[in-house]
Amino acid sequence: MTANPTREQALENASQVIERLRKRCQHAIRGREDVIDLLLIALMADGHVLLEDYPGSGKTTLAKTLGDSIIDDNPQEKIAAFRRIQFTPDLLPSDITGVSVFEPDKGTFEFRPGPIFAHVVVGDEINRTSPKVQAAMLEAMAEKQVTVDNVSHQLDDLFFVIATQNPRDQAGTYPLPVAQLDRFLFKIRMVDIERSAEIDVLASYKKRRAESTEELPRVTRSQVMEARRAIDEHVHIHPEVHTCLVDIARNLRKSPQVMQGVSTRSLVLLLPAVQAEALMRKRNYVLPEDIERLAPHVFTHRMELAPGAEDPHRLIKECAKPALEALSRQALKS
Template sequence: MKAILEAMESRLYGQSVNVRLLLAGLLAGGHVLLEGAPGLGKTKMARTLAELTGGDYRRVQFTPDLMPGDITGGVIFNMRENDFKTVLGPVFTNVLLADEINRAGPKTQAALLEAMEERQVTIQGVTHPLPDPFFVIATQNPVDYEGTYPLPEAQLDRFLFKLKLDYPAQADEDTMLKAHVPHTAQQEQTLAALLTPELVREERRRVAGIVVEDSLIHYITTLIRKTRESNRIQLGASPRAGIAVLMASKAWAHLEGRSYVTPDDIKLVARPALRHRLLLSPQAELEGATSDHLIQETLAAVPVPR
């Protein structure tokens, strides 16, 4: 894990926390939504992790004319054999990059619902299991609204994390410019895989064995329930959100080299795990509040177990 983090940080400058959270999302068995302005390295981050983890990697550019079958696959008629044949789509891979996912229509976005939750795809009534591991990294641009279709709450809830990429510090940007090489040279600098699908499954079993005390379980459920009681939040976090915080805190503790979870682990993963699951009330939006602010207020209001 340390070698993977070092390799990713050698390519991605000023995104140390997001790099760790992306890897934690993979180890926790979830999916990650990357949001940021153009040119911040969202696609590069996904491709770098895919190179390091080994296995199959597919990239789908979401566009308004993309159809569900372009992702899941479909049944076609084979004239040579005079029979119907099932053609599996790009979703049958270990790491799927759904680039600019909010540019496709709701029908196409919904094609990923079954795959992300149940790790399977149904084509013409026949269910096909997806490879294990199966990890979706989706990207979206928050400043480009024309020709986009915002993800519905049911789709957002299937992402373990929503990571927000911001501009790097000037020192990191200086390093980035010094290390820049032309695109043709970048294609030759592929990273050697440090993991395999089998090793990913083994790491996930280790994450599942991370110890979480009962007091911390109660702390997580208290945080989740607190979001449902606030009059500034129209739709609070679901029980699935509590599971997301639990698994994410285990994965973060594993990356830190510990066999147990601490309250600080929970606090750190709470914001990326909950920010996309809360629906603010109209009054809170008028006041300029954001989900990150309300999550921080909730964390401050709940006593930390000792």
């Protein structure tokens, strides 16, 4: 792995960035290593995450830690590292995007950015707010800009949303349609953490409160952006991987248990994610294992199952298996 020193260096830096972020997150949250990994992958792949879990599972802490871990080194704009929006039915789009306020001193309207202008934004219970607000939020996620009074305001490049919704307690909610769910790279269903991890959470609670994460090294915004670029450029995707992804998607569409298969866009979004995953596994190329790990999180919320079908994770695994096996075998032939 010494062919291209700059490439190696860039990847090395990227994995260091990821490692630092991971360390900080793991220090703050116990027993959620898988979720942390997925979050970091989404961050590196420039995607957003929808967490499905119950209150008190540590998602705000996680998002806050992540936001705190990134130092804003952009001097021009003053953007908060972390913001949290609690979505309610009476929220208005301007509550999140910001409003133009009349400045009597200058005699002009001035834009006051809303909470969405941050590096890491946590949208709590996004399904509780009205579709109008959801649409504004999702536009911001997709376009990385907000439009207020016909003026578009660019969001930061790092803009990373962690939205949550409660899988139970669906009364009075506005469930996100599939088209809007498509804005999220991952939908992560958090399962209860292990017993030992939970005990650890209680045991180390005081200690962790005392010695804050401040001691652990942080990363700068530009470092994160650099890591994103390095992953995109230097983690190799074998052409067979493309074949494999397309085959998985086709298998899913063909399956009688699937009513609406996954889109081509989801495959495109999956590519940076598997690259990030590969780097996290200390590799500069993508393997079938990466796809196997990420595909369920990317595909579940993008497809519609036929009536009677359940457990989309298993279904995706089954549909992916032949294509993954073919990719594995390809590796022995060449």
